[in-house]
Amino acid sequence: MDVGEGTNGEVTAAAGRGTALLTDRYELTMLQAALRSGTAGRRAVFEVFARSLPAGRRYGVVAGTGRILDAIEAFRFGPDELDWLAANGIVDEPTVQWLEKFRFTGNVWGYPEGECYFPESPILRVEGTFAEAVLLETVVLSILNHDCAIASAASRMVQAAQGRPLIEMGSRRAHERSAVASARAAYVAGFATTSNLEAGRLYDVPTAGTSAHSFTLLHDSERHAFEAQLASLGESTTLLVDTYDVERAVRTAVELAGPALGAVRIDSGDLAVMARRVRDQLDSLDARDTRIVVTGDLDEYGIAALAAAPVDGYGVGTSLVTGSGAPTASLVYKLVARADGPDADAPMRPVAKRSSGKPSRGGRKAAVRRVDPHGAAYAETVSTGEPAPGPRDRVLQVPLVRQGEIIGREPLRDARDRHARAVAELPATAVQLSRGEPALPTEFVDDGPRP
Amino acid sequence: MDVGEGTNGEVTAAAGRGTALLTDRYELTMLQAALRSGTAGRRAVFEVFARSLPAGRRYGVVAGTGRILDAIEAFRFGPDELDWLAANGIVDEPTVQWLEKFRFTGNVWGYPEGECYFPESPILRVEGTFAEAVLLETVVLSILNHDCAIASAASRMVQAAQGRPLIEMGSRRAHERSAVASARAAYVAGFATTSNLEAGRLYDVPTAGTSAHSFTLLHDSERHAFEAQLASLGESTTLLVDTYDVERAVRTAVELAGPALGAVRIDSGDLAVMARRVRDQLDSLDARDTRIVVTGDLDEYGIAALAAAPVDGYGVGTSLVTGSGAPTASLVYKLVARADGPDADAPMRPVAKRSSGKPSRGGRKAAVRRVDPHGAAYAETVSTGEPAPGPRDRVLQVPLVRQGEIIGREPLRDARDRHARAVAELPATAVQLSRGEPALPTEFVDDGPRP
Numbered sequence: 001m002d003v004g005e006g007t008n009g010e011v012t013a014a015a016g017r018g019t020a021l022l023t024d025r026y027e028l029t030m031l032q033a034a035l036r037s038g039t040a041g042r043r044a045v046f047e048v049f050a051r052s053l054p055a056g057r058r059y060g061v062v063a064g065t066g067r068i069l070d071a072i073e074a075f076r077f078g079p080d081e082l083d084w085l086a087a088n089g090i091v092d093e094p095t096v097q098w099l100e101k102f103r104f105t106g107n108v109w110g111y112p113e114g115e116c117y118f119p120e121s122p123i124l125r126v127e128g129t130f131a132e133a134v135l136l137e138t139v140v141l142s143i144l145n146h147d148c149a150i151a152s153a154a155s156r157m158v159q160a161a162q163g164r165p166l167i168e169m170g171s172r173r174a175h176e177r178s179a180v181a182s183a184r185a186a187y188v189a190g191f192a193t194t195s196n197l198e199a200g201r202l203y204d205v206p207t208a209g210t211s212a213h214s215f216t217l218l219h220d221s222e223r224h225a226f227e228a229q230l231a232s233l234g235e236s237t238t239l240l241v242d243t244y245d246v247e248r249a250v251r252t253a254v255e256l257a258g259p260a261l262g263a264v265r266i267d268s269g270d271l272a273v274m275a276r277r278v279r280d281q282l283d284s285l286d287a288r289d290t291r292i293v294v295t296g297d298l299d300e301y302g303i304a305a306l307a308a309a310p311v312d313g314y315g316v317g318t319s320l321v322t323g324s325g326a327p328t329a330s331l332v333y334k335l336v337a338r339a340d341g342p343d344a345d346a347p348m349r350p351v352a353k354r355s356s357g358k359p360s361r362g363g364r365k366a367a368v369r370r371v372d373p374h375g376a377a378y379a380e381t382v383s384t385g386e387p388a389p390g391p392r393d394r395v396l397q398v399p400l401v402r403q404g405e406i407i408g409r410e411p412l413r414d415a416r417d418r419h420a421r422a423v424a425e426l427p428a429t430a431v432q433l434s435r436g437e438p439a440l441p442t443e444f445v446d447d448g449p450r451p
Numbered sequence: 452m453d454v455g456e457g458t459n460g461e462v463t464a465a466a467g468r469g470t471a472l473l474t475d476r477y478e479l480t481m482l483q484a485a486l487r488s489g490t491a492g493r494r495a496v497f498e499v500f501a502r503s504l505p506a507g508r509r510y511g512v513v514a515g516t517g518r519i520l521d522a523i524e525a526f527r528f529g530p531d532e533l534d535w536l537a538a539n540g541i542v543d544e545p546t547v548q549w550l551e552k553f554r555f556t557g558n559v560w561g562y563p564e565g566e567c568y569f570p571e572s573p574i575l576r577v578e579g580t581f582a583e584a585v586l587l588e589t590v591v592l593s594i595l596n597h598d599c600a601i602a603s604a605a606s607r608m609v610q611a612a613q614g615r616p617l618i619e620m621g622s623r624r625a626h627e628r629s630a631v632a633s634a635r636a637a638y639v640a641g642f643a644t645t646s647n648l649e650a651g652r653l654y655d656v657p658t659a660g661t662s663a664h665s666f667t668l669l670h671d672s673e674r675h676a677f678e679a680q681l682a683s684l685g686e687s688t689t690l691l692v693d694t695y696d697v698e699r700a701v702r703t704a705v706e707l708a709g710p711a712l713g714a715v716r717i718d719s720g721d722l723a724v725m726a727r728r729v730r731d732q733l734d735s736l737d738a739r740d741t742r743i744v745v746t747g748d749l750d751e752y753g754i755a756a757l758a759a760a761p762v763d764g765y766g767v768g769t770s771l772v773t774g775s776g777a778p779t780a781s782l783v784y785k786l787v788a789r790a791d792g793p794d795a796d797a798p799m800r801p802v803a804k805r806s807s808g809k810p811s812r813g814g815r816k817a818a819v820r821r822v823d824p825h826g827a828a829y830a831e832t833v834s835t836g837e838p839a840p841g842p843r844d845r846v847l848q849v850p851l852v853r854q855g856e857i858i859g860r861e862p863l864r865d866a867r868d869r870h871a872r873a874v875a876e877l878p879a880t881a882v883q884l885s886r887g888e889p890a891l892p893t894e895f896v897d898d899g900p901r902p
Binding site: 019024026028030032033034035039042046071080081084088090092134137138139142146147169171172173174176177179181195197198200201208209210212213214216217218219227228229231233242243244318321322327330333335338340351352 | 472473476483484490581592620626627646659662663666667668679682769784791
């Protein structure tokens with residue numbers, strides 16, 4: 001597939017800006033040194049994993065896989081990038097020449113998007129020469145650390161909402177491009193819609209919206225504002241009722257729209273009390289099908305606290321795009337095995353640093369979700385040998401890139417469906433909001449020094 | 452200036468992807484309703500401010516202004532955007548036609564980039580028709596909420612470092628594009644360098660880097676790895692010494708590089724203890740000018756705790772790009788005044804919502820930083836009338852866009868210098884890391900109903 005063509009929105013968009021400089025400088029200087037020392041061509045295996053989940057979280061959610069595939073495809077050094085690298089002395093001329101021809105030709109395996117993960121789960125594995133695999137470190141981690149953090153928070157909110165729809169509306173509280181990725185990640189985790197139009201265009205996430213207080217204030221009266229909105233958007237629209245006085249606004253809204261009014265939105269006050277009052281008022285006005293949408297600094301705990309309130313939908317902003325206290329997933333990208341020499345058949349050797357505090361396990365790893373006869377997951381097994389899944393177990397890593405060719409693309413809807421299944425399979429404790437241990441234990445099976 | 456030409460990197464880059472759909476759906480549906488009700492052309496004044504600073508913070512830092520100007524310039528609805536809006540029924544045909552011709556023709560005033568701000572400081576003011584000003588809401592807030600959050604955290608780290616240089620190296624912990632903006636914001640706040648190459652290319656932020664554990668592990672021994680790095684990057688490079696055994700690594704490093712070795716990096720362990728040991732060892736090896744750079748989950752508190760340690764530079768990652776506990780600045784974009792009718796000379800009226808919990812003050816506001824004869828700032832005055840600055844006071848809002856023309860661009864270095872001056876002028880309590888009240892009180896002068 002040519003970059004800039006094809007049907008994938010992000011690839012087309014990315015053609016305007018490559019991803020190759022979304023990279024830490026040291027990746028390129030390490031490349032230069034390795035090219036010179038003759039080690040750049042050694043085969044290497046890098047793995048992405050989290051040493052732990054954010055404090056108290058019971059599972060993580062893999063998201064961003066599709067965006068990584070787009071980023072790998074767009075990872076080319078064009079004339080602009082190369083000129084800048086050369087002019088600023090970032091790397092030497094032989095390295096510039098190497099980068100000019102660079103295209104990732106390795107293999108990538110990973111947990112499919114939407115899957116759950118746990119501490120030490122090897123959620124992505126990049127195999128290639130050291131040179132080509134080290135270059136992807138920064139952009140791969142950027143995407144996964146962001147998107148997994150957002151999806152992991154979003155999934156808790158979806159669980160807390162117990163089937164009521166969630167609108168993602170945090171774009172204004174996040175960097176303008178991370179907002180688009182957040183909307184995508186929230187959709188994978190089960191949000192119904194997003195306010196973000198670019199997420200609609202790039203990723204086909206369903207979009208939704210209501211109106212702002214400024215729209216009411218623009219008009220000479222709330223009545224005029226409601227009339228204007230109804231005339232333009234129809235009676236199924238959502239009217240914002242808390243600019244002045246909620247009770248008066250609800251009365252005006254139903255008077256103008258009739259009982260077929262789609263919904264009202266409450267953005268302030270004690271949402272449980274307000275929702276109860278508004279529900280009673282709507283019912284008394286025979287607007288029994290008019291829904292109540294609540295917004296205003298909601299997070300998973302605020303959503304859960306409204307479980308008994310007559311609420312029909314939640315809008316979530318800040319807490320979603322900031323990962324509800326865990327804005328990054330703390331995933332790392334570690335060299336776990338490399339060849340002893342430059343030849344393609346040189347033996348592979350597991351490697352790991354031994355410094356204090358941050359130990360890691362060497363060797364190329366496989367992972368299996370253990371599932372009992374009742375369909376309940378009970379363990380995550382990580383092994384350095386070939387996986388030996390039982391009849392209901394799921395081998396977790398799937399091929400995403402084969403010899404440089406992207407083979408792992410899928411509709412976003414598939415990731416969303418997969419996530420719903422993966423959470424349903426976890427022990428019931430997984431969806432408790434209280435702080436706890438990971439819902440599944442990670443078990444290691446060390447099959448010895450084979451990488 | 453034509454979008455896609457000119458010397459500004461971000462504008463050129465933005466040409467590949469416009470900013471018009473980095474917008475919440477409701478902005479466009481409110482536009483549609485206002486076009487139909489005849490209120491879209493009413494003159495309007497929107498202001499950006501924070502109701503409060505993040506808990507315990509003593510000042511905020513304005514950052515992102517330059518990026519907002521680029522985003523406004525690139526805010527056009529091209530055929531791709533319009534086709535998508537029409538095909539998906541987001542807005543009706545008259546609105547699509549209006550958007551096709553849209554270009555922002557209003558005025559923007561704001562605190563210059565790098566300036567400090569406090570609760571209720573009107574850091575940006577957008578004036579135009581309601582239609583054109585409401586459309587900018589999402590992207591303006593996205594940029595400011597992100598960049599101000601990062602710069603505000605970065606400034607505290609700079610103060611904690613007391614003159615020692617800081618390297619921004621958080622790209623891998625943030626969305627790949629917010630990483631670039633974070634590097635830019637950190638530079639405004641006083642960071643010396645960034646690891647992010649795209650920030651170097653787009654914004655001329657100086658870049659820096661060391662090497663990773665993977666580079667050492669790639670080689671047959673640490674000695675081979677150091678030899679390779681020194682051969683390629685020279686003796687002024689920074690060698691990472693904690694892959695295996697720090698003491699042995701330092702000995703090997705100085706043996707290979709000689710006393711002119713640029714620096715060593717320590718990424719794990721008790722950094723204060725390790726730095727002391729490594730300093731003693733380096734001195735005993737006569738490598739007295741070899742610097743020590745420390746990294747590893749540092750935030751402003753960790754930096755401050757190392758004040759007495761022999762550290763020559765800090766690398767900061769996660770805590771920087773996540774705003775060190777405050778990943779968004781909680782800035783809002785509120786309609787504060789609008790015309791009574793459609794004519795250009797219709798009288799302006801201050802407006803504000805009256806719902807519970809989130810009151811706001813109507814009326815177009817001016818702001819002045821009050822400065823005493825010793826050059827010390829002592830108050831932030833916000834008034835609905837014209838400002839009346841004393842001889843040393845500083846009028847805070849400057850023109851950024853005049854009738855749609857971008858007039859507020861400046862070199863990023865100017866914002867960085869401005870920030871250093873603005874912090875130096877604050878009371879000494881401002882730079883304490885402990886939780887406290889805003890360093891300056893915000894005083895309101897209400898000159899009555901004139902907007």
